[in-house]
Amino acid sequence: MDSATSYEATRVPLPQTAGRGVKVAVAGGFGVGKTTFVGAVSEITPLRTEAEMTAASIGTDDLSATPSKTTTTVAFDFGRAALTESTVLYLFGAPGQDRFKFLWDTVLNGALGAVVLVDTRRVKDCFTSLDRVEDEQLPYVVAHNVFDHEDQEHSLDDIRDALQMAPGVPMLRCDARDRQSVRGVLIALVQHVLDRAALREADA
Numbered sequence: 001m002d003s004a005t006s007y008e009a010t011r012v013p014l015p016q017t018a019g020r021g022v023k024v025a026v027a028g029g030f031g032v033g034k035t036t037f038v039g040a041v042s043e044i045t046p047l048r049t050e051a052e053m054t055a056a057s058i059g060t061d062d063l064s065a066t067p068s069k070t071t072t073t074v075a076f077d078f079g080r081a082a083l084t085e086s087t088v089l090y091l092f093g094a095p096g097q098d099r100f101k102f103l104w105d106t107v108l109n110g111a112l113g114a115v116v117l118v119d120t121r122r123v124k125d126c127f128t129s130l131d132r133v134e135d136e137q138l139p140y141v142v143a144h145n146v147f148d149h150e151d152q153e154h155s156l157d158d159i160r161d162a163l164q165m166a167p168g169v170p171m172l173r174c175d176a177r178d179r180q181s182v183r184g185v186l187i188a189l190v191q192h193v194l195d196r197a198a199l200r201e202a203d204a
């Protein structure tokens, strides 16, 4: 019997079906819009691990900027967005609460780069995410989620200063609810990753 037809199925190598998959982490403080960001751009129903917030969050989680927030991510968000015909981004949204920090390894391991979201009403909430991403030496972009507030007080340069961002790290504004806006951030990240790789090659 012809060996190619003797089994019920023949394996189709992954690249022929899924193209290239690239992992991207979405980080930032509690309530900054990470779950919203992943959901806005994902082409599959995002996997979410939201749990109702309980009394344990009182005094720990600052809800003043997002009073309607009633749930929080207890593991991570997962979504998928095609970048080109052959390249797919797998988005891993981090949990925001400090007590779920141990899940960060899962979110960051093997990621090509990260998006760090910042809310200018509580800039310091993203410091830990930035520290962690820089510690991993991951290329990243910072996206200011505007939350309907035209922030007249702070220019992107002010935010850059507050975050002590290295020159060359892209910083842009976004609306985490808007697919095109989120895609813009992801494209900026991929471009940044490619630019860094090109620089490294030029230095070598």
Ligand SMILES: Nc1nc2c(ncn2[C@@H]2O[C@H](COP(=O)(O)OP(=O)(O)O)[C@@H](O)[C@H]2O)c(=O)[nH]1
Binding pocket: 028, 029, 030, 031, 032, 033, 034, 035, 036, 037, 066, 068, 069, 070, 072, 073, 096, 145, 146, 147, 148, 175, 176, 177
């Ligand atoms: N008005 C407005 N609300 C937003 C925006 N992004 C997120 N939210 C809301 O802010 C709350 C926190 O967002 P979420 O995505 O859960 O934040 P996470 O904790 O970082 O995952 C939710 O109630 C969202 O609906 C935004 O750009 N504008």
Ligand SMILES: [Mg+2]
Binding pocket: 034, 035, 036, 072, 073, 093, 094, 095, 096
């Ligand atoms: Mg979340």
